[in-house]
Amino acid sequence: QKEVEQDPGPLSVPEGAIVSLNCTYSNSAFQYFMWYRQYSRKGPELLMYTYSSGNKEDGRFTAQVDKSSKYISLFIRDSQPSDSATYLCAMRDGSSASKIIFGSGTRLSIRP
Amino acid sequence: NAGVMQNPRHLVRRRGQEARLRCSPMKGHSHVYWYRQLPEEGLKFMVYLQKENIIDESGMPKERFSAEFPKEGPSILRIQQVVRGDSAAYFCASSPAAGGVNEQFFGPGTRLTVL
Numbered sequence: 507q508k509e510v511e512q513d514p515g516p517l518s519v520p521e522g523a524i525v526s527l528n529c530t531y532s533n534s535a536f537q538y539f540m541w542y543r544q545y546s547r548k549g550p551e552l553l554m555y556t557y558s559s560g561n562k563e564d565g566r567f568t569a570q571v572d573k574s575s576k577y578i579s580l581f582i583r584d585s586q587p588s589d590s591a592t593y594l595c596a597m598r599d600g601s602s603a604s605k606i607i608f609g610s611g612t613r614l615s616i617r618p
Numbered sequence: 619n620a621g622v623m624q625n626p627r628h629l630v631r632r633r634g635q636e637a638r639l640r641c642s643p644m645k646g647h648s649h650v651y652w653y654r655q656l657p658e659e660g661l662k663f664m665v666y667l668q669k670e671n672i673i674d675e676s677g678m679p680k681e682r683f684s685a686e687f688p689k690e691g692p693s694i695l696r697i698q699q700v701v702r703g704d705s706a707a708y709f710c711a712s713s714p715a716a717g718g719v720n721e722q723f724f725g726p727g728t729r730l731t732v733l
Contacts, residue, residue: 514658549622549709549724550661594660605651605674606722608660 509533512595512609520617525582529595529609532576536597536607539571541580544592544611553593554580585616620645622712622725623692630731637697637704639728643712650693651722652685655707667693700732 512529519525527541538557542550554569556562556578562569568581578597582589595609623642631637643650648669653661663677667687678685682700687693697704707729711722 510660512660547727549711549726551724552721555721605663605666605677607663608653610658610660 507532509607510595510597510609513612514610516613516615518615518617519585521585521587523585523616525580525585525589525614525616527580527582527593527595527612527614529578530576531578531597531607533597533599533607534573534576535599537600538598539569539578540596540606541567541569542594542596542608544594546591550594587616587618590615622710622723624708624710624725624728626728627726628729628731630733631700632733633701634699637700637730637732639695639697639708639710639730641693641695641710641712641725643693643710644714644723647712647714647723649713649715650687651711651713652693652695653709653711655709655727657706661709664695697730700730702732705730705732 510531540555541553543553544550554567556569556571559571559573566583570579592611592613594611596606598604598606622644625640650667652664654664655661665678665685666674670689682698684696707727709724709727711724713722
């Protein structure tokens with residue numbers, strides 16, 4: 507079993523829709539949870555991060571972490587064609603030198 | 619303020635040749651990470667380095683792969699005697715410090731093709 511599971515998609519939704527992206531994980535030591543966005547042929551860029559459980563909102567993006575269920579989500583409101591990209595969840599434990607474990611990424615397409 | 623720089627962006631090698639991938643971290647960053655991304659897969663951690671030290675190489679294949687981050691100059695990921703299975707995108711990331719959210723800034727990647 508992979509440490510981090512993510513549905514690869516592809517996911518196609520119309521412009522303006524709410525998008526829900528999810529990951530599950532198995533390592534209860536994970537404390538930092540991140541979402542990266544990766545455009546085609548580019549490096550990933552950090553979108554959101556959350557420490558421990560709870561919600562975090564930034565503009566049209568909301569990240570949720572449920573540690574009891576080992577489940578994290580990213581919601582995108584009022585989706586735009588420019589949001590079309592691959593979204594990677596990522597997480598790590600609390601030690602200072604721990605590596606980041608990435609999900610396999612979900613490819614998202616927003617139809618105009 | 620330049621971001622993480624990687625070169626070359628594309629590299630073609632024949633089986634058995636050596637591949638050298640270079641990464642210059644962002645200014646002020648002393649922590650460098652290398653990741654490999656196979657087609658349709660997420661990023662897989664390979665190695666974490668600070669200046670002149672390898673901190674964690676648990677993701678590096680035991681043979682043919684090595685990495686360094688010298689006192690001066692870029693970090694180098696070296697793959698000896700490449701095989702077709704080494705074809706992938708290799709990303710470098712840097713951060714100003716370890717721990718915490720440890721935001722890592724990624725470079726554009728080097729796409730290695732082994733013929």
